[in-house]
Amino acid sequence: MIIHIDMDAFYASVEERERPELVGQPVVVGGSSESRSVVSAANYKAREFGIHSAMPMSRAVRLCPGLVRLPVRMDLYAAVSEQIQAVFGRYTPQIEPLALDEAFLDVRASEQLYGSAEVIARRIKDEILQELQLVASVGVAPNKFLAKLASDIDKPDGFVVIRADQVQAFLDPLPVSRLWGVGKAAHQVFERLGVRTIGEVRHLPPALMTDYFGKHGAQLLELAHGRDRRAVETERQAKSVSNETTFAVDIHEREILQSWLLQLTEQVGWRLRQAGLKGRTVHLKIRFADFRLITRSITLEHPSQTTDVLWQAVRTLLADCHLPQAVRLIGMGVSQLTDSETVQTTQGDLFAAADPKKEKIDAVADAINARFGKAMLHRASSDKHN
16 A cells, blocks of 8 residues: 655645744745745635635735735755654655655555554654644555545545545546646546546546547546556655646746746755755656646756756756746656765856855755754745846
């Protein structure tokens, strides 16, 4: 069984923990309302006003004049994420982080020692609450797709277990939008076909799925049957380290995309440093509203784990991209990974070896965060990086 753990409203929840007087108030994390900034995270109270991530901050303020707005403190969230992963590590080394606030865990080898996957998942959830005063939603299921779906189905503070003999009963009534990769355009296709539930997708002929969705149709059909063959991969096992986000509403503004891309880059840089890895090729991933996917990459002269080096590279990739329509998903990643201890870093071009001062900023911030569990150094808000 696979466990998926997803922290509820992570950035905002961490801020509430640091400032208990905020509990019960609508809180968002992001840039200022005066600049072209966006909501990075919203607590559940703020969501009652229709506020969601990637929304322009100015609009969020209009929806909720009493909104509490806090700056992004990525180093703080990274430090807390490290503490959460330490809890995971008590039960299994097979941990695949997806971002600072979520991860897959393969606990099959740990069940004889700690009990069933369900027991382990409950213990992890309880320990995160008791030790870190944070709430996680948890899904337990036979594979990654189902586990992630289970953790999301009953948020916040969810705990859902899908056993092998319950898969179709769980999936069939759900709307097609719950399938990975079904955005606005794919949903419209299903509507034209008169298909509304995952159970109805499961009964569609493979040839029809291929006709309407191309190669992606076969994958959708597999998911509708509850099949997902991907293994949980640790950072060390993975061929790349990446983060991506799917927007609640398609995004047109390049400035908003850049803001999100910086946050993703900060998370990837931190994950590389925690894993003791450097990467040489930087990737940009964009999925448009019509589900068309484009990828771009650039190869650094030298492998790097420095946030600023990775940011300069991926920002250049975004600047060179033509965006003919709204964007549904944006992501960045780093591949051609090498153990940082084996990399002999020398000076190079714009996207080559990091400035030693910038490497030192990353190292000092990471060390302080690891020791004290809160950020003493943090990068400026993403809307100020131009």
